[in-house]
Amino acid sequence: MTTTTYRNPTTIARIVVALVGVGCLLLTVQGAVQATGRGAALMSDREHDLPALQHQVDLETLWGQFVEQVPTGSRISLTPARANRDLWRQRLSELAVLHGCVVVEGAPRDYTVGVASVQRKRPTSAGVRLVVRKVD
Amino acid sequence: MDATPLLAVLALLVAGFPLAFAILRSPFLALLLAPLVAALLSTVAVVLMLVVGGPLPFWIALVVAAGAVGAWWLLRRPGEPAPYGRWSHALLIALPLLPPCLMIFEPAHQWDAHSIWWLHAGYFANGSEYARATIGSPAFVFSHTDYPPLASAPAAAVWSVVEPDFRTAQIVGALVTVSAVAMLVYLVRRALGRVSARVAWALAIAVGLATWSSVPYAVTGGLADALWSAAFAGAVVALLLSAEPLRRPLLPLLLLTVAALSKNEGLIAAAGLAVLVTVRARADLRRAALVWLPVLAGGAWAVLARLLDAQSDITNGGSGDRSVAMVERFQFTIAALWDVVGPVLAGAAVVALLGTLFLRGRRRAAGLAADGWVWAANGYYLAVLVGTYLSGPNDIEWWLATSVHRVTLPVLLLAAVSLAGWVAVAFGGDSRADSQPVLDQPREPALTSATPTATG
Numbered sequence: 001m002t003t004t005t006y007r008n009p010t011t012i013a014r015i016v017v018a019l020v021g022v023g024c025l026l027l028t029v030q031g032a033v034q035a036t037g038r039g040a041a042l043m044s045d046r047e048h049d050l051p052a053l054q055h056q057v058d059l060e061t062l063w064g065q066f067v068e069q070v071p072t073g074s075r076i077s078l079t080p081a082r083a084n085r086d087l088w089r090q091r092l093s094e095l096a097v098l099h100g101c102v103v104v105e106g107a108p109r110d111y112t113v114g115v116a117s118v119q120r121k122r123p124t125s126a127g128v129r130l131v132v133r134k135v136d
Numbered sequence: 137m138d139a140t141p142l143l144a145v146l147a148l149l150v151a152g153f154p155l156a157f158a159i160l161r162s163p164f165l166a167l168l169l170a171p172l173v174a175a176l177l178s179t180v181a182v183v184l185m186l187v188v189g190g191p192l193p194f195w196i197a198l199v200v201a202a203g204a205v206g207a208w209w210l211l212r213r214p215g216e217p218a219p220y221g222r223w224s225h226a227l228l229i230a231l232p233l234l235p236p237c238l239m240i241f242e243p244a245h246q247w248d249a250h251s252i253w254w255l256h257a258g259y260f261a262n263g264s265e266y267a268r269a270t271i272g273s274p275a276f277v278f279s280h281t282d283y284p285p286l287a288s289a290p291a292a293a294v295w296s297v298v299e300p301d302f303r304t305a306q307i308v309g310a311l312v313t314v315s316a317v318a319m320l321v322y323l324v325r326r327a328l329g330r331v332s333a334r335v336a337w338a339l340a341i342a343v344g345l346a347t348w349s350s351v352p353y354a355v356t357g358g359l360a361d362a363l364w365s366a367a368f369a370g371a372v373v374a375l376l377l378s379a380e381p382l383r384r385p386l387l388p389l390l391l392l393t394v395a396a397l398s399k400n401e402g403l404i405a406a407a408g409l410a411v412l413v414t415v416r417a418r419a420d421l422r423r424a425a426l427v428w429l430p431v432l433a434g435g436a437w438a439v440l441a442r443l444l445d446a447q448s449d450i451t452n453g454g455s456g457d458r459s460v461a462m463v464e465r466f467q468f469t470i471a472a473l474w475d476v477v478g479p480v481l482a483g484a485a486v487v488a489l490l491g492t493l494f495l496r497g498r499r500r501a502a503g504l505a506a507d508g509w510v511w512a513a514n515g516y517y518l519a520v521l522v523g524t525y526l527s528g529p530n531d532i533e534w535w536l537a538t539s540v541h542r543v544t545l546p547v548l549l550l551a552a553v554s555l556a557g558w559v560a561v562a563f564g565g566d567s568r569a570d571s572q573p574v575l576d577q578p579r580e581p582a583l584t585s586a587t588p589t590a591t592g
Contacts, residue, residue: 013494014562017487021559024483025339028346028552032236035352039238049242056243059250059302090251090278097258098300100266103275 050123061126062115063095069132070111072100079114079131088115088128109135141307144294148174148311151200154207159386161211162221165322168230169387171290171315172367172394177203178289179397182260186271186440189264192296218384220325229321232341233314236348239356240310244302249358253287254305255279260292261300272445282446284437286397287312287360302358309363310356316366317347317355319391320549323373324556330503331560339556343369346552350476350541361542364402368395368409369549375413375427376509377557382413382423389430396434400448401520401543403434408516412509465532469525472536473518477547484551491558498561507554514550521547 041048070076076096081088092113096103114131149167152174157166159173181195188195244250256279259270271281285292290312291305298304321344328336347355347362354362374388375381381388392409395402410427417424488507491499499507521543528535 010494013490017490017495017558018562020483020490021487021555021562024480024487024555025342025346025552025559027480027483028349028548029342031350031352032345032348035236035239035348035355038352039236039241039356042241043238052243052245055245056302059245086278087247090255093276093279094250094255094258097255097262097270097276098295100262102269103273105275 047124053124054120054127057124057126058128059091059095062091062128062130063098065130065132066092066095066099066113069130070096070099070101070113073102074110075102075104075108076111076113077104077106077109079112081115083117091115111135138301138303140294140298140301141304144298144304144308145171145311147294148290148308151177151203154204155210158207158210159390160221161215161217162226164223164226165218165221168226168315168318168322171311172319173203173390175286175290175312175315176390176394176397178293179284179286182267182285182289182292183437183440185260185264186267186444191263192261192292196293196296218326218387219329220322225322225325228337228341229318229325229344233317233321233344236345236352237310237314237356239353240307242353242356244306244358246353246357246359249306249309250302251278252280252283253309253358253360254291254302256281256283256285256288257291257295257305258300260285260288261295268444271441274447277447280448281444282400282438282441282448283360284397284399284403284434286394287363287399306356306358309358313355313363313366316363316370316391316394317344319387320344320347320366320370320373323370323387324377324553327373327378327504328502328556328560330501331564335560335563339560343549343552343556346549347545349480349548349552350545354542354545359542360398361545364395364398364405365545365549367391367398368402368405368546369553371395371406372409372510372513372550373553375409376416376513377505377553379503379505381505382417382420382426385423385426389426392427392430393433396430397437400438401517401546403431403438404520405513405517405546406434407431408520409513412512412516416505416509462526465526466522468532468536469522472540473522473544476540476544477551480548480551484555487558488554491561495558495561498564499557502561502564504557504561507557510550510554510557514547514554517546517550 038048047053078089078092092115093103096113112133112135115128116131117127118129120127148171150170152170152172153166155177156169156173157163160166160169177199178196181192181199184199185192185195255276259267270276273281287309290308294304294308321340324340324343325336328339331339344366347366351357351361353359368391371388371392374384374391392406396406397403410431413427414421414424488511492507525532525535
């Protein structure tokens with residue numbers, strides 16, 4: 001004698017909802033797994049993301065030179081860089097704000113400030129320097 | 137080793153703790169919420185500084201003191217500790233979020249972090265006159281000076297007393313964002329209060345980890361997207377997923393205020409959520425009106441920014457590519473959205489459809505509201521997003537490539553919230569309300585929304 005087992009539709013729905021739901025949630029958690037792996041790599045190897053590190057080094061170098069060479073409260077105008085014009089205009093504007101300087105687009109101004117590229121001595125040394133000129 | 141980041145973290149915890157404790161009445165949960173409260177307090181200080189004038193440290197001191205007085209007043213009122221407030225619960229929330237936070241070792245190089253959020257922190261730190269002049273300066277149009285101040289305000293508070301450095305700003309931003317994610321995890325766990333503890337914690341943690349789903353650096357890179365998205369999703373969970381949305385209104389209102397004051401999209405999303413909550417709680421409109429306070433706060437910032445001559449690239453137009461036909465913009469937008477959120481959204485829709493057809497009774501027994509509310513919030517935000525991409529001034533391909541992964545984060549989080557609800561229901565044993573799942577906390581008493589003792 002054979003017996004036929006009928007599954008309740010609700011039970012089947014529960015199984016499908018659980019499987020598809022958990023699968024989708026695992027898809028969304030994947031990013032956290034990747035972030036963990038990348039973060040661990042960055043922690044153990046400072047140069048894991050070399051372009052990002054170089055940008056940070058460049059910016060910190062420019063910040064140090066900005067603080068040294070441009071007095072707080074100065075009116076400055078920005079000289080367009082030869083390469084990465086938008087990047088350096090925005091970063092110099094940021095440094096000016098952090099140092100309490102006023103960015104002006106014409107006269108009167110106290111300094112012109114720009115960025116020049118330099119050869120990196122090492123992969124993690126600065127590839128830029130600040131060019132500051134006092135306006136008489 | 138520079139101690140500034142450590143001191144900044146301690147300052148945020150100390151500044152935010154009294155009010156966080158008054159809201160949650162659990163010292164362990166309050167530690168998780170404190171950075172977010174501190175960010176909100178520093179935002180209030182920034183706004184007062186811009187309106188009244190003066191240096192930022194003065195307003196920070198005044199607002200933190202006012203926050204402590206407010207905490208004392210709240211604690212004098214009768215209240216009950218928030219559920220799941222033991223140290224073990226706080227660890228269950230915080231520990232799973234730590235591994236992806238290893239991304240904090242990434243150099244502080246994200247474009248928007250520098251060009252928008254830290255630049256704003258810089259001018260806020262320089263005092264009212266400087267900040268007002270910079271917000272309205274044509275030289276800073278690229279920096280979206282109309283954007284709300286919450287993501288910048290905590291770093292500004294720190295930089296107003298110590299020399300600016302990007303590492304500190306990155307760590308402060310990450311701490312505030314993780315605080316929002318922790319509250320999302322907590323609120324999902326609380327919403328799943330009638331489900332087996334193991335299942336509920338696993339699902340709550342999964343929803344929190346979804347914050348990293350599309351952008352690995354979202355939490356630690358110094359951006360505002362993960363901050364407002366997690367805060368918004370937390371508010372949605374409390375106000376649309378829970379059976380009694382306004383029983384403990386302070387925490388969801390705080391999260392909604394954070395969303396509205398962190399990014400322009402957050403304000404638009406908060407307004408949509410306020411409409412949905414008003415409709416849902418129409419039987420008690422006086423109480424439902426509370427949900428419009430965060431929208432009011434976000435709107436007040438928008439007015440202030442316009443008064444200070446801030447310019448918005450979206451509303452002002454610009455050098456965008458207008459030659460591309462609207463149909464083509466729409467196709468690009470849909471294709472990009474599908475790439476980022478399509479598979480998860482489709483899976484969540486299938487789950488929601490099956491659940492609605494077969495598991496509605498179990499959902500009611502699990503104490504969860506209808507899933508349609510969460511989908512309504514998600515659909516509204518998605519529609520706003522598509523509309524913005526269609527009508528915005530920027531070259532559509534460049535715009536999508538540089539933003540779609542970040543701005544779709546709320547869509548993914550709300551899809552994860554919907555999924556978590558249905559998976560909890562599917563795993564939830566039989567459909568009777570009196571079933572006995574494994575609980576790690578006494579069930580909350582079934583109080584009405586007008587209960588005066590609930591604060592958190």
